[in-house]
Amino acid sequence: LRAPFLFTQAVARIMRRQGRGGAIVNVASVQANGGLTSCMAYAASKGGLLTLTRNNAAALGRDGIRVNALNMGWCSTANEHALQLSLGQGEDWLKQADRASTLGRICRPEDVASAILFLLSGAHTTGAVLEL
Numbered sequence: 516l517r518a519p520f521l522f523t524q525a526v527a528r529i530m531r532r533q534g535r536g537g538a539i540v541n542v543a544s545v546q547a548n549g550g551l552t553s554c555m556a557y558a559a560s561k562g563g564l565l566t567l568t569r570n571n572a573a574a575l576g577r578d579g580i581r582v583n584a585l586n587m588g589w590c591s592t593a594n595e596h597a598l599q600l601s602l603g604q605g606e607d608w609l610k611q612a613d614r615a616s617t618l619g620r621i622c623r624p625e626d627v628a629s630a631i632l633f634l635l636s637g638a639h640t641t642g643a644v645l646e647l
Contacts, residue, residue: 519567523571527578530579537581539575539582541568541585542584543568545587545588546561547564547565548562561586564584568582568583569582573642581640583640585630585631586647588622588647589622590621591621591623592624
C-alpha cells in the first residue's frame with residue numbers, strides 16, 4: 516500500500532498545480548474480496564488498496580481528480596503461464612481455465628487495457644471499483 520499511497524500523493528500535487536484535474540486507476544485483485552488462505556497477505560493488501568481508492572476519491576474529488584480501481588480476476592499472462600507450469604499444471608491449463616470461466620475465457624491483457632482506458636476516460640465516476 517505504501518507505493519500507491521505515495522504515488523497518489525505525488526501525482527495529486529502535480530494535477531492540482533496544473534489545475535486540470537485528472538484520473539488515477541489503482542489495479543487491485545478479486546483476492547481483495549476474500550482470497551486463498553495461501554494468499555492472505557496479498558488479499559489484505561488488495562483490500563486495503565480498495566479502501567485507499569475510495570478515500571482518495573473522496574479527498575481529491577473537489578480538485579477534479581477521479582480515483583477508481585480495477586479489481587482484476589484471473590488473467591492469462593506470461594507470468595501466470597510460468598506459475599501454472601511451476602504448480603504442475605499442464606501446457607493446456609489455459610484451455611481448461613477458459614472452459615471453466617463464466618464468459619468462456621479468463622481475462623486477457625487487452626481486457627485489462629480496455630477497462631483501464633474506460634476508467635481513465637472522462638466518465639463522471641470516482642470511488643468506483645470495476646470488477647473484471
